Every structure is written in C-alpha cells, then in structure tokens.
Amino acid sequence: MIDKNKVKELVTEWLDGKEYFLVDASVDEQNKITVEIDHKDGVWIEDCCELSKFIEEHFDRDIEDFELEVGSAGIGQPFKVLQQYINSIGYDVELLTIEGKKMEGCLKSADENNFVVTVEEKQKLEGKKRPQMVEVDKTFGYTDVKWVKNIIDFK
Numbered sequence: 001m002i003d004k005n006k007v008k009e010l011v012t013e014w015l016d017g018k019e020y021f022l023v024d025a026s027v028d029e030q031n032k033i034t035v036e037i038d039h040k041d042g043v044w045i046e047d048c049c050e051l052s053k054f055i056e057e058h059f060d061r062d063i064e065d066f067e068l069e070v071g072s073a074g075i076g077q078p079f080k081v082l083q084q085y086i087n088s089i090g091y092d093v094e095l096l097t098i099e100g101k102k103m104e105g106c107l108k109s110a111d112e113n114n115f116v117v118t119v120e121e122k123q124k125l126e127g128k129k130r131p132q133m134v135e136v137d138k139t140f141g142y143t144d145v146k147w148v149k150n151i152i153d154f155k
Contacts, residue, residue, distance in 0.1 A: 001027065001029070001031060001064075002027050002031050002033060002059065002064060002066055003027070004025060004026060004027045006058075007025050007027060007033055007035065007055065008022065008025050010054065010055050010058050011025055011035055011037070011051065011055070013054075014050075014051050014054045014055075015037070018047075019039055019040065019041075020037045020038065020039045020043070020047065021037065021038055021039070021081065021083045022035075022036075022037060022081070023036040023037060023038050023073040023080050023081055023084065024036045024073075024080055024081075030067070031064065031065060031066040031067065032066070032067040032068075032069070033055070033066055033067065033068045033069065034069045035051065035055070035068075035069070035070045035071075036071060036072065036073045036074075036080075037051065037070070037071075037072060037073070038072055038073040038083070038084060038087075039072075040087040042072070043071070043072030043073075048070045048071055048072070049070075051070050052068055052070040055068060055070070056068060075150075075152060076149060076150065076152050077149060078147035078148060078149045079147070079148050079149060082110065082111075082112065085107065085110035085115050085148070086110050088107050088110075088150055089107050089108065089109060089110060090106065090107065091106070091107060091150060091151075092104060092105065092106055092107075092150070092151040092153070093105065093106075093107045093117060093148055093149065093150055093151060094148070094149055094150075094151050095117065095140070095145050095147065095148040095149075096145060096146045096147050097140075097144060097145055097146070098143075098144060098145065098146055103117065103119055103138070104119070104151060105117040105118050105119035105120070105138070106118045107148075108137060113141065114139050114140055114141045114142070115139070115140055115142070115148070116137050116138065116139050116140075117137070117138050117140065118135050118136070118137050118138075119135070119136055119138055120133050120134070120135055120136075121133070121134065121136055122134075123136075
C-alpha cells in the first residue's frame with residue numbers, strides 16, 4: 001500500500017514557493033490517492049494536472065498500481081485546515097455547533113486556537129421596549145463545532 005506520509009511529503013515539496021496549501025491527502029485500501037489543495041483565489045486545473053504528474057513521477061506503477069485524484073477543496077464543503085478559515089475572514093459562514101445549533105455570520109478572525117464569528121441576535125437593550133437585533137462576536141474553539149463552511153451567494 002502507498003504510504004500517505006510519502007504522498008504528503010511530495011505534495012509539500014510541490015507546494016514549496018507556491019501560494020497553494022494542502023487541505024487533505026488520503027490513501028484508501030485500494031491505493032486510491034486523493035489530494036485536495038486550495039488557494040485564496042481558487043484552484044486552476046492546470047496546477048492540479050501539474051501536481052498530479054509530479055506525484056505520478058515519484059511512484060512506480062509496475063511495483064504498485066494506484067489511482068490518483070488531485071483537485072480543489074470543494075466549494076461549499078466544510079473547512080478542514082486553518083488556512084481555509086484565514087482565507088474566509090470577512091466572508092459569511094455557516095456553522096454547526098457540537099450541540100446541534102446552526103449559526104450564520106461573518107468570520108471576523110481565526111488563529112491556531114479559535115475563530116470569531118459576528119452574528120446577529122436579539123437582545124433586550126436598556127431603554128427599549130422590545131428586543132433589538134445587535135451584532136455580537138462569538139468565539140469558538142475548533143472542537144466546539146462540527147463544521148464551518150462558506151455561504152455561497154449567487155446574488
């Protein structure tokens with residue numbers, strides 16, 4: 001079976017000096033290699049082909065047959081790595097907490113430990129008879145959520 005760590009090393013080597021980043025790499029029981037890369041401005045098919053050829057050059061199909069799929073992290077798919085959070089700062093995201101609560105808001109910041117989403121919620125304000133919608137920053141640890149993904153808006 002092809003070693004997943006070897007695949008990651010090859011991808012890291014190819015990525016060196018490029019603005020792309022690795023989202024995920026996996027190898028299943030049938031030697032299907034799947035590599036997902038991303039870029040803040042999107043992924044070009046030519047670059048996926050180039051990375052695919054680079055990986056293929058480092059494995060010998062006569063020794064071990066494999067299937068290889070190189071692509072971009074799917075649009076609208078949950079984030080898998082910190083760089084996806086960083087690239088989405090300032091954009092609307094949807095998240096599902098581990099308690100099962102869905103929220104939408106603007107991703108305000110992200111670092112190694114947590115991320116902040118600005119959401120609108122009703123609050124009773126002093127001097128007002130009825131609750132008002134106000135913007136509130138909510139901080140989450142990455143283990144506090146099941147998933148976070150960009151909201152795709154075609155307007």
